[in-house]
Amino acid sequence: MTAVDQLDLEIPRARIYGFLGPNGSGKSTTIRMLCGLLRPTAGSVQVLGHDATLEAEIVRRRIGYMTQRFSLYEDLSTDENLDFIAEIYGLPRREKQQRIGAARREYRLDDLRRQRAGTMSGGQRQRLALAAATLHRPELLLLDEPTSAVDPQSRREFWESLFDLVEAGTTILVSTHYMDEAERCHQLAILDRGRIAAEGAPKALMQAIDAAVIEVSCDQPRSAHHVLEDLDQVRSVTQLGSRLHILVDPTVSEPEALIRQRLRDAGLASQVERTAASLEDVFVAATRKPLEVAA
């Protein structure tokens, strides 16, 4: 099967580039190719001016990779894990302790120095993993779903750290399933079935959404849901309490009228109005689009 198909990526320096995409859309596969862990069957991957497969070792010294699954040693403590990584990257001996100390402070690991990674909470582990991935000061940081299973407060702090890194000149590629995180990226690519379905700054993506966004308030949202779902022009219906959030095909000239008419025919009283698109709408619109058949 083809996990990633004809993906063209340009990631600007000192920016956070986000990967958004459903499960199995090829986020991890792309990141692995950038690390030289997987070879593309066709085409080439250039990272920091080097071929990711042929010059993998050069590339690897300059990138930091945080795997989707925790991949430090669970039976080693914070300090032992960080020390191991520092040795493997051959950090200068004099600098080593100082850098590890700084990383511990930055990622609030001082209380966990002797705790084994296996006994840490999800958020603590993520912080340790990020500390390890940045210890050798990589120019490019590849983060594969770094904040899955992390509470909102910790996620905020995590992103603060990312912006600090960007400020210091690091380029970051991060994959996520969270819309709020995606919105914080400078640049975003929405992946679908191994292809880029949409790309751009989050704001621009929301403005240029390829669908009309309609909001419906009514007393019988479930019935309305079923009625609207059957319309060919409706791409998706999302229920939010007693409201419905509807994406309508951009070819429809007056989407509000269409919805209103349909609901009236079904005998449902409702209030219909057009609203601005959220990033989630962009995501749904991009990933629900039928794939154009490749020529």
Added chain:
Amino acid sequence: MSAWRRIKAIAAKEARQLGRDRLTVGMVVGIPLMQIVLFGYAINLDVRHLSAGVADQADTSWSRQLIADMEASQVLRFDTRVATAEALTEAMRLGEIAVGVYVPADFERRLVDPARPAAQLLVDGSDPTILNIAAQLLQMPAPSRPQQTSTTSGLFELRNFYNPERRSAVQIVPALIGVILTMTMVLFTAVAIVRERERGNLELLITTPVRTVELMLGKLIPYILIGLLQVSIVLLVGRLLFHVPLRGDLGDVYIAALTFIGASLTLGLLISTLARTQFQAMQLTLFIFLPSILLSGFMFPFDGMPIVAQRIAEVLPLTHFVRLSRGIILRGAEVGELASEIRALLIFFGVAITLAVLRFRKRLD
């Protein structure tokens, strides 16, 4: 040098993880202790009170004298008395007796007839120690007879069941070092890399600057030390409990052990690059372990094996180590005189580590 630093880091990390894995620590010391005690006692020649059965069809004073003499030697304990030879065989088959004595009705006439053995000794040859006992019993003089007829045929005719060959204790303990090392060394490194793959550590590790050779060497170092520790345990226990002599030089034993440990560990590494899961690694280890035990000369004399088996055996590190350790420990040979065996182990080490490094890719596909 940064390569050396990375090797050290891997080795230290591996040692630390090992120390935290209680089961593995237990195995490091437990396996050699248990094995040598088990093997050592099972092959102890000084066995007493073996359960024995007798079918005395003669039932004369002479035949009763014979049984009494045998019991007096304290080697046998007659707690089964049956009527026929068939009943004896049956008791042995059921595992009730290890030795059976059959005295035919014409025992006294047979005693004076040099052409025919007077009685039969039935032996459960599936236990090698019992065979040795049988050999001792064969030397036993006939019950004191009034007339001094010199009998050319012995008192007994040996009927060996289940196992036609004999072994001695001393032969086994030096080779046992090799068996124990094969079991632990190959298994430890066989799971070493697979485990990192299974736990997801490998994906991170191979995106670091560490080189394959460094990774492999770093993983070997802690296990080399463990191997030497195990050798010491077996040598010491063999000496204290079983009085195994050391006729050669202790340093030579360690040189031989070191090359063998190297060969076994790299074999494990090679398995580790072939297997996808720890379970597969263990199965592959077993696949190596069984032929090693059977063909190395540990169980059966090497020269008695068919040519094909000998060829296979020459490839197995244990075969060479069995020759080395028996040579040095029992025959007092110097390691220099056994250079061809050392060379074979070094070649094995070289080939295995090269294959392992070549097979291992710093990639996931």
